[in-house]
Amino acid sequence: MMRGPVIAALACLTLAACMGAGEERADGTIARAVPAMSTKPVALQLRDASRFPPADATGPLDDPLTCLARTVYWEAKGEPLTGQSAVAHVVLNRVNADAYPSDVCGVVTQGGPARPCQFSFFCDGRDDTPVEADAYRTAHRVAWEALNGQSDDPTRGATSFHNLSVRPGWATANRRTTKIGHHVFYR
Incomplete structure (x- = not known):
């Protein structure tokens, strides 16, 4: 049928x-x-891997999928899938916000490779090439699904986040939307 x-x-x-x-x-x-979000927790499952483009961990940050996958990998590797998707959606929410660049790579690299920057992996002075193949494949799939509208935004429109291990000054001036894994999200 x-x-x-x-x-x-x-x-x-x-x-x-x-x-x-x-x-x-x-x-x-x-x-x-940005669609309105339910307050229900979002359980993510990766879809069939055969339909995803190959995950090239060595390419430059010059296309939306690579930029988003690297961000998910370095900022949320080890987090549950919902946490990885949340980081991807923060980038996409920024793309749609007037205060940020209007493309994925522009958002990821905003501020350049020196501090202050938007995402710590980009300005920490270390090589940004992923080293854990399985974790990068997962981040790549999460990024692909987010870019292609295949995942919901679990952050409720957040444009910022931080790890629970830090307390940045900017957080008090923003509205907390949710906590997922080891990250707190704000808009």
Whole structure:
């Protein structure tokens, strides 16, 4: 029976049409609305790995998938899948926020390789090439799903986060949205 693939195709077309809607910014880019989030916990499972592009851990930070996968890997490696997805969605929420660059790599590299920067892995002076292949493949899949609208935002629209081991000054000026794993999220 062909019903499953047909329903999946219609869902993808509907999602694509909805994702295309948004407000035009002054710089000509389109800001997409961040969907309202449920307060229920989100349980993620990675989908069939055969449909994902290969995870190249050695490439430069020059395309959205690589930039997002490296960010997920270095900022959330070892976190549950929901925590890794949360980090990916913070980057995507920033892409849609006026205060940040309007592309994934621009958000990830904002501030450059010297402190202060937006994501600590990018300005810590260390090589950013992932060293744990399985962890990078997972981060790559999480990033791919987030970029392609295949995962919900578990952060409720957060644009910032920090590890529980630190207490940055900026956190008090922002609204906490949730805690996932070892990270607290804010907007």
